[in-house]
Amino acid sequence: MSNLSKLLNQKTPIWFMRQAGRYLPEYKEIRKKERNFLNLCFNPDLAAEISLQPIKRFGFDFIILFCDILVIPYALGKKVDFKEKLGPILEKTKNVKEFKSLNYEISMEKLSPVMETIKKIKKQKPEINLIGFCGGPFTVLTYMIEGGTSKNHLLVKQKIKEDREDFKNLIKIITNLSIKYLESQIISGANIVKVFESWAGLLDERDYEDFIIKPNKKIQENLKKKFPSIPIIFFPRNSGYNIFAFIKNIDCDILSLDKEFPKELLNLAKEKKITLQGNLDPQILIEGGKKLEDEVKKIMIEFSNYDHIFNLSHGILPITPIKNVEKTIEIVRNFNEAKKSY
Ligand code: CP3
Numbered sequence: 001m002s003n004l005s006k007l008l009n010q011k012t013p014i015w016f017m018r019q020a021g022r023y024l025p026e027y028k029e030i031r032k033k034e035r036n037f038l039n040l041c042f043n044p045d046l047a048a049e050i051s052l053q054p055i056k057r058f059g060f061d062f063i064i065l066f067c068d069i070l071v072i073p074y075a076l077g078k079k080v081d082f083k084e085k086l087g088p089i090l091e092k093t094k095n096v097k098e099f100k101s102l103n104y105e106i107s108m109e110k111l112s113p114v115m116e117t118i119k120k121i122k123k124q125k126p127e128i129n130l131i132g133f134c135g136g137p138f139t140v141l142t143y144m145i146e147g148g149t150s151k152n153h154l155l156v157k158q159k160i161k162e163d164r165e166d167f168k169n170l171i172k173i174i175t176n177l178s179i180k181y182l183e184s185q186i187i188s189g190a191n192i193v194k195v196f197e198s199w200a201g202l203l204d205e206r207d208y209e210d211f212i213i214k215p216n217k218k219i220q221e222n223l224k225k226k227f228p229s230i231p232i233i234f235f236p237r238n239s240g241y242n243i244f245a246f247i248k249n250i251d252c253d254i255l256s257l258d259k260e261f262p263k264e265l266l267n268l269a270k271e272k273k274i275t276l277q278g279n280l281d282p283q284i285l286i287e288g289g290k291k292l293e294d295e296v297k298k299i300m301i302e303f304s305n306y307d308h309i310f311n312l313s314h315g316i317l318p319i320t321p322i323k324n325v326e327k328t329i330e331i332v333r334n335f336n337e338a339k340k341s342y
Pocket of ligand 1: 016018020022031065066069198
């Protein structure tokens with residue numbers, strides 16, 4: 001954490017969720033040549049190149065590994081495909097019996113190209129902190145059960161209602177593999193790791209405790225036992241007031257925030273020495289102009305008394321103009337200059 005604390009004392013660092021992706025012409029160029037998205041995630045040369053594209057173009061303060069949260073279902077033996085315009089399509093998971101012959105070593109072997117990507121990135125840019133990641137176990141399971149992105153998550157809700165124990169066991173499998181996966185990313189060179197629990201907002205209090213807090217806590221405790229100095233970023237998106245139970249139960253280093261969050265969180269985070277990350281709306285980044293400038297300044301002022309990493313409230317969208325990304329970085333950096341001379 002010392003490295004990060006030093007950085008935070010000097011300035012507000014900036015990076016964007018999904019900073020490597022389809023808004024970049026140089027990404028689209030590579031994507032044209034490799035039509036199969038998972039092949040791209042598992043190609044260490046290309047994945048390392050893509051991870052570094054936003055660093056070369058904009059000089060972001062962190063690199064995030066180029067990969068996807070859905071490599072976990074693939075490593076568990078499920079078919080995973082990414083279709084243009086449709087998004088991910090997965091072979092549906094029904095129950096835990098499907099994993100009775102699961103062997104974690106074989107799963108980790110399937111994920112080994114990701115470790116090669118990490119080593120390549122660190123070799124090329126050893127001086128910049130690299131963020132490794134995985135999906136939150138509940139979020140990954142929603143994709144496995146629904147067979148892709150879903151609007152109403154009916155199959156997930158039905159499964160929780162009818163077969164809660166089995167649902168818990170499926171989460172356990174994903175959690176165990178995710179811990180091994182993140183450990184391996186850290187050993188390969190990741191300096192920080194992030195858990196993307198993008199669908200945390202679907203659950204009421206009781207389910208939130210069982211399916212969000214417990215698995216995320218297990219990941220946190222296992223990683224901290226082995227790697228106490230590696231910061232973990234949690235992103236339990238759309239948690240609303242459940243966020244208080246989250247930070248009460250899980251010792252977070254960094255909490256990634258949505259557009260909306262309860263304002264009492266600010267002082268509580270300070271008390272608990274949690275760094276806050278966020279929270280520019282990706283839609284405003286698309287709009288640009290004065291609205292963007294005002295919003296970036298507003299965020300910089302709102303978080304000026306707290307440890308803060310500037311970021312979006314969700315992933316950058318494909319139609320985002322490059323110049324708006326440049327403008328945002330410029331405003332954040334100008335604030336930093338003012339902070340230094342203060
Ligand atoms: O942040 C980064 O730049 C690192 C790479 C990264 C990707 N996906 C690349 C990607 C990360 C961290 C993710 C996380 C991810 N993937 C999440 C959690 C964050 C979130 O957005 O809520 C989720 C839910 C996924 C699953 C996923 N992957 C979906 C639903 C889709 C389709 C929708 C879309 O945005 O295209 C993907 C595909 C995906 N993952 C792309 C990229 C660059 C686009 C694929 C393409 O090039 O066609």
